[in-house]
Every structure is written in structure tokens, then in C-alpha cells.
Amino acid sequence: MVSYAACSMVLLFFPGLLHKKKQPAFMCQHISHRGGAGERTENTLTAFEYAVKECGTDMLELDCQLTRDGRVVVAHDSDLRRAGRPGVTFPELDYDELPPLLHQLPLDFVPGRVFDASGWPDRRMPLLRHVFQRFPDTPINVDIKVDSDRLIASVGQMVSEFGRQRLTVWGNRSATVTSKCYKQDPSIPLLCSASCVVKIVLSAYVGLLPFLPLRETFFEVPMPSILYRAVKECGTDMLELDCQLTRDGRVVVAHDSDLRRAGRPGVTFPELDYDELPPLLHQLPLDFVPGRVFDASGWPDRRMPLLRHVFQRFPDTPINVDIKVDSDRLIASVGQMVSEFGRQRLTVWGNRSATVTSKCYKQDPSIPLLCSASCVVKIVLSAYVGLLPFLPLRETFFEVPMPSILYRFANSAWAKFPVWLADKLMMRPFILNHLRRRGMQVYLWVLNSEAEYRRAFELGATGVMTDYPSLLRSFLQDNPQYSAQVPRLKSTSPCR
The missing domain is CATH 3.20.20.190 (Phosphatidylinositol (PI) phosphodiesterase)
Known part of the structure; x- marks a missing residue:
């Protein structure tokens, strides 16, 4: 064992004794x-x-x-x-x-x-x-x-x-x-x-790299540490958004059924073509932070985008689509667009309304489904009477507001652990310098x-x-x- 360790250490710093050094141009x-x-x-x-x-x-x-x-x-x-x-x-x-x-x-x-x-x-x-x-x-x-x-x-x-x-x-x-x-x-x-x-890194830690x-x-x-950028800057795993349908059949990303956030309360999306929609207001309320508003005056982009453009911009990002109104035309348009972009595995949709959610499932059963409000109630009640293990569920996402929503929790350190481990194992000077000594x-x-x-x-x-x-x-x-x-x-x- 001592001889092996000594030989490994010598060859780690002087690999030319065993290997011909690579000579790239x-x-x-x-x-x-x-x-x-x-x-x-x-x-x-x-x-x-x-x-x-x-x-x-x-x-x-x-x-x-x-x-x-x-x-x-x-x-x-x-x-x-x-x-x-x-x-x-x-x-x-x-x-x-x-x-x-x-x-x-x-x-x-x-x-x-x-x-x-x-x-x-x-x-x-x-x-x-x-x-x-x-x-x-x-x-x-x-x-x-x-x-x-x-x-x-x-x-x-x-x-x-x-x-x-x-x-x-x-x-x-x-x-x-x-x-x-x-x-x-x-x-x-x-x-x-x-x-x-992987072979190089593992070999380095057991003394076989030389x-x-x-x-x-x-x-x-x-x-690996560049992956921390996603954690620090946003780190989102999924985008959540809401959809409405305009008079000319365009699926627009917007939350409310009317244009109150664009300064025209009472005017609904089916009353206007997409190109007629006004920009969002400079001051927008944060629905889950009572009394707070977001000041958008420093951000020039206040245009409500089309869902199509979101799918184009973020082809590999999971997206949660809330179908905001009971509209067969809206559901069909979103379902066809998900299919067109081939992102059934990267999309989840539905609404708190069981009627809307059922229509989504009927439109395309391959798209994962959100739990409606009645589904949530059914799950909770079944849990308390011992029937939950027997309850069939076609829904994939149990998405509910957390009653203690006002409490803010820090991001879990476990999410960062795999990146930290890879960085610690791979980003070691003794590995990289050894490879360089071998001409890599x-x-x-x-x-x-x-x-x-x-x-x-x-x-x-x-x-x-x-x-x-x-x-x-x-x-x-x-x-x-x-x-x-x-x-x-x-x-x-x-x-x-």
C-alpha cells in the first residue's frame, strides 16, 4: 500500500515518467x-x-x-x-x-x-x-x-x-x-x-489517475459553481402564468378577466384585439403581499405577451398555465399550442374550477393536470376518514395556497447540495494541474x-x-x- 501510494504521488506530479505528453498544435x-x-x-x-x-x-x-x-x-x-x-x-x-x-x-x-x-x-x-x-x-x-x-x-x-x-x-x-x-x-x-x-475525477480520488x-x-x-447563478438570480424551476383570450383569438398572458391592471377596469379581453391592448400600469399590486405594489416605472417592457412568445422564449422551462375563464375556445387554443411546441411534458394546466379542469383533461389527457378546488377538498377530507389511499387521482399537481403564506422561508440548502458537491469534487487544482501536465x-x-x-x-x-x-x-x-x-x-x- 505504501509503495502504491508513493508511486501514485510521484506519477501525479511527474506523469511524463509513464505517459507520453500530448503535444497539441x-x-x-x-x-x-x-x-x-x-x-x-x-x-x-x-x-x-x-x-x-x-x-x-x-x-x-x-x-x-x-x-x-x-x-x-x-x-x-x-x-x-x-x-x-x-x-x-x-x-x-x-x-x-x-x-x-x-x-x-x-x-x-x-x-x-x-x-x-x-x-x-x-x-x-x-x-x-x-x-x-x-x-x-x-x-x-x-x-x-x-x-x-x-x-x-x-x-x-x-x-x-x-x-x-x-x-x-x-x-x-x-x-x-x-x-x-x-x-x-x-x-x-x-x-x-x-x-x-467522471472516470478522471473518480480516479483522482482513489489514486489511479496517474x-x-x-x-x-x-x-x-x-x-459547477456557475449553476449557482440560477440560484442567486432567480433559481426558478417553473414559470406560473395566467391566460386570457382576445377578440381575435390570441392567447395572452394576463391574470384578471378585465383590464384593471392596464387602467381599464370593466373592459374584458374578448372585447379587444391583441394589438388594441394597453400596456400594464406603472404601479401593480402584489396580491400576496397586502399593501405592497411593484413600481414598474423603471422597466420599459409593460406589454402583455402572447403565450406563444413565452413558449418560444423558454422552450426548456416547465410552465404552469392557469386557464382563467371557462372558455372552450381558450382551452382548445392552449392545448393545441402545447402540442405544437411539443411541450406536453413541460406544461401543467387547469383551474380551481372543476369544470375547467375537466375540459382541459378532455382536450389533451397527456398534459399534467392541476387539482381543482373540489379536488383539493376531496383529497383533504379523504385523508381524515382514511380513504385517501384508495382515491384515484388523474391530477398530477397538488397546488394550493399555504395558509401560513405570510411567513417567508429561506431556500433549502438541499437544493444547492448537489452543485456544491460536484464543485468540491471536480474543481480541484491537483486534478486540473495533473491533466495539464499530461498535455491536456x-x-x-x-x-x-x-x-x-x-x-x-x-x-x-x-x-x-x-x-x-x-x-x-x-x-x-x-x-x-x-x-x-x-x-x-x-x-x-x-x-x-
């Missing part, structure tokens, strides 16, 4: 996530041009999909949700049929924030071929987004065609996809899959503040992926000590 600190999704329209040639020429990025990170006509297109999601057509996948359309990206694009790693692309005319999803042509000397990180032999073969052949095996790294969090990439072309540097990351053979060259993982590059993503950049480099990260390339560039210019700790292995490297 480039070392990159500054990596632009999707070209810099927080400053330009993501995954467009304009974003890539901006990141390379104006921000001096060392590497572009992008994602790939395959269209029906076999073109490799740069796009993140498996469907066209970011182009306003959720549920429609890339293999269903030819490249020339793809719509442009939306004007408002969510920043996946900055909860609640969106990038307004309306000021940038380039919203076309480019072909990977065009990116390779435009940036022949820039290292590019290619995320193969789906398990497709045809996509992997197409990307591998294109990398070979452009002779950029030494300037490309590829893979996916899926070990299956990453293995297929390696089989397609072993000369292209490989990203660590999720299972590879003995672990690694074909991967890039240890690229999210820094350690990239942490997606970090968007100077505090996060600093922590990543202090931990031993080789590079940082960001949505804000100009912010990262300024940080590196102001903190040259971090540039000094990342040597450029090749004098011919295009990285700055």
Missing part, C-alpha cells in the same frame, strides 16, 4: 462560446468574425447539425426553436429552407437574459464549410450535437479536406458519439465525454463574469469559454499573470 485561453452569444447573434459568421478580429479570441466554439440535403449547418439545438419553429428538426428541411434565427435569443448560461439580435442583420445559420473557409488558421471546437454516423463522417471528411486536423477538436458529452469521432479520424484531437470526466490512459486531449467541462487542455464553461474567470484560472484552467468575448479579453489584458501561466507549445500557433 495550439494552447488557447480565450474561447468564444458560439462566437460570443452575449455580444453578437450566436453561431453566425458575424459573431465568429467579431470574436476573431475584434476580440482576438484564441478559439471558436460551435455546434453542428445535419440537414435533409446532407449539409453540415452550425446550430445548437436539435430543432429550430431558436428560429421560431420548435419541434421541426434539421433533418426535416434542406439547408435553403432554414429560417433565420429569432431576434431574441436566450443566453443559456445567463439565466433570464436574452441577446437582442434586432440590431444585427446577419441571422443566417452558416454552413460549417463556410466557417472553415473564413477562418482557416483559427482553432475551432466542434460539438457534434447528435449521434449521427452521417454527421460525424461529414464533419470528419471536411476537417480532412481543409487539412485542419491540428486546428480542430471535436466530440460530445456522449461517450458513444465521442468514440465514433475517434474511429472516424484518430488524428483529430478529442474532447472528454461526460463518462470520461495510471489512467487517456486518448482525449481536451478536458472541457462546465465549472482544461476548458471551463460557460463563464460570464470577471469573478468566474479569475476562479477558473486560479484553479488551473487552460481556457475559459464565454458569451462575452470582449469582457474576457479585457480581463486577460488586465491580468497578464494568467496569460503567462499558459505557454504556447508551438511558435507557429495562430492563437494570440
Whole structure:
């Protein structure tokens, strides 16, 4: 045991005694996530041009999909949700049929924030071929987004065609996809899959890391602590909203049956078309904080949105839809929209009225259901007479006001525990530095503040992926000590 521990310790700090050090053609600190999704329209040639020429990025990170006509297109999601057509996948359309990206694009790693692309005319999803042509000397990180032999073969052949095996790294969090990439072309540097990351971390804690053979060259993982952003800024797991129907059949997000919160009490939604609705008032009462109002005067957005726009903006967020009135037309419209966006598993609906809730269930039984008021009463009474265990329930969500609602409880520490544990286990300098000594590059993503950049480099990260390339560039210019700790292995490297 002592000999094993001593050998493990020696090899941990001097891995070259056992392993040949990897010699990638480039070392990159500054990596632009999707070209810099927080400053330009993501995954467009304009974003890539901006990141390379104006921000001096060392590497572009992008994602790939395959269209029906076999073109490799740069796009993140498996469907066209970011182009306003959720549920429609890339293999269903030819490249020339793809719509442009939306004007408002969510920043996946900055909860609640969106990038307004309306000021940038380039919203076309480019072909990977065009990116390779435009940036022949820039290292590019290619995320193969789906398990497709045809996509992997197409990307591998294109990398070979452009002779950029030494300037490309590829893979996916899926070990299956990453293995297929390696089989397609072993000369292209490989990203660590999720299972590879787990293997490295576990091996580090049992002393086996120095003995672990690694074909991967890039240890690229999210820094777990970035998940605290969601907890600190909002941390919501679900959006709750209410729906009304306008005269022209538009489903609008609004609570009251009339326009009292827009200064027109007594005027109902079915009396006006959507475009005739006035904005919300500057002062809005907080229904569950008696006597308090929210001052909206500092917020320019007082437009009541359409439910369709909410579904487009938050495709992966569970949404609780309260059907505010007994309207067959409203229920049918919402049910059809949930189906159109393919979000039956991410939506719950109903009303305190048992009649409305029953109509919702009849419209689409696959959408989870809220308990109506009578259902709540039935559950409570059944519990006290011993019948609750025998009570059949089609409802999925027992959502009731808590009588002690005026008491405010702090968020449970248990919600933060898994993130804390992952951060403590993975974000250790001895693991990251060992990987660097073995020639692996350690990239942490997606970090968007100077505090996060600093922590990543202090931990031993080789590079940082960001949505804000100009912010990262300024940080590196102001903190040259971090540039000094990342040597450029090749004098011919295009990285700055």
C-alpha cells in the first residue's frame, strides 16, 4: 500500500515518467462560446468574425447539425426553436429552407437574459464549410450535437479536406458519439465525454489517475459553481402564468378577466384585439403581499405577451398555465399550442374550477393536470376518514395556497447540495494541474463574469469559454499573470 501510494504521488506530479505528453498544435485561453452569444447573434459568421478580429479570441466554439440535403449547418439545438419553429428538426428541411434565427435569443448560461439580435442583420445559420473557409488558421471546437454516423463522417471528411486536423477538436458529452469521432479520424484531437470526466475525477480520488490512459486531449467541462447563478438570480424551476383570450383569438398572458391592471377596469379581453391592448400600469399590486405594489416605472417592457412568445422564449422551462375563464375556445387554443411546441411534458394546466379542469383533461389527457378546488377538498377530507389511499387521482399537481403564506422561508440548502458537491469534487487544482501536465487542455464553461474567470484560472484552467468575448479579453489584458501561466507549445500557433 505504501509503495502504491508513493508511486501514485510521484506519477501525479511527474506523469511524463509513464505517459507520453500530448503535444497539441495550439494552447488557447480565450474561447468564444458560439462566437460570443452575449455580444453578437450566436453561431453566425458575424459573431465568429467579431470574436476573431475584434476580440482576438484564441478559439471558436460551435455546434453542428445535419440537414435533409446532407449539409453540415452550425446550430445548437436539435430543432429550430431558436428560429421560431420548435419541434421541426434539421433533418426535416434542406439547408435553403432554414429560417433565420429569432431576434431574441436566450443566453443559456445567463439565466433570464436574452441577446437582442434586432440590431444585427446577419441571422443566417452558416454552413460549417463556410466557417472553415473564413477562418482557416483559427482553432475551432466542434460539438457534434447528435449521434449521427452521417454527421460525424461529414464533419470528419471536411476537417480532412481543409487539412485542419491540428486546428480542430471535436466530440460530445456522449461517450458513444465521442468514440465514433475517434474511429472516424484518430488524428483529430478529442474532447472528454461526460463518462470520461467522471472516470478522471473518480480516479483522482482513489489514486489511479496517474495510471489512467487517456486518448482525449481536451478536458472541457462546465465549472459547477456557475449553476449557482440560477440560484442567486432567480433559481426558478417553473414559470406560473395566467391566460386570457382576445377578440381575435390570441392567447395572452394576463391574470384578471378585465383590464384593471392596464387602467381599464370593466373592459374584458374578448372585447379587444391583441394589438388594441394597453400596456400594464406603472404601479401593480402584489396580491400576496397586502399593501405592497411593484413600481414598474423603471422597466420599459409593460406589454402583455402572447403565450406563444413565452413558449418560444423558454422552450426548456416547465410552465404552469392557469386557464382563467371557462372558455372552450381558450382551452382548445392552449392545448393545441402545447402540442405544437411539443411541450406536453413541460406544461401543467387547469383551474380551481372543476369544470375547467375537466375540459382541459378532455382536450389533451397527456398534459399534467392541476387539482381543482373540489379536488383539493376531496383529497383533504379523504385523508381524515382514511380513504385517501384508495382515491384515484388523474391530477398530477397538488397546488394550493399555504395558509401560513405570510411567513417567508429561506431556500433549502438541499437544493444547492448537489452543485456544491460536484464543485468540491471536480474543481480541484491537483486534478486540473495533473491533466495539464499530461498535455491536456482544461476548458471551463460557460463563464460570464470577471469573478468566474479569475476562479477558473486560479484553479488551473487552460481556457475559459464565454458569451462575452470582449469582457474576457479585457480581463486577460488586465491580468497578464494568467496569460503567462499558459505557454504556447508551438511558435507557429495562430492563437494570440
